[in-house]
Amino acid sequence: ADNGVVWLLTPKAGRDGHVEPSEIAEAAPTAGLASTSTVSAGVDWSATRLVAPKAARSKR
16 A cells, blocks of 8 residues: 555563664665654554655655
8 A cells, every 4th residue: 555554563672582763764764664653562562663755655
């Protein structure tokens, strides 16, 4: 979908497998995405919202 999003769930800080939000933001463009926000998704999980970059959305 043109306006779709991907929610990437990762363990919170201090948990095994934790990924820094800065690493996600740095890696997202490799997949043609941009990170927009991070929210709590439970006691042990964080969710990062990934979307198409604004420039890519405006070309559609």
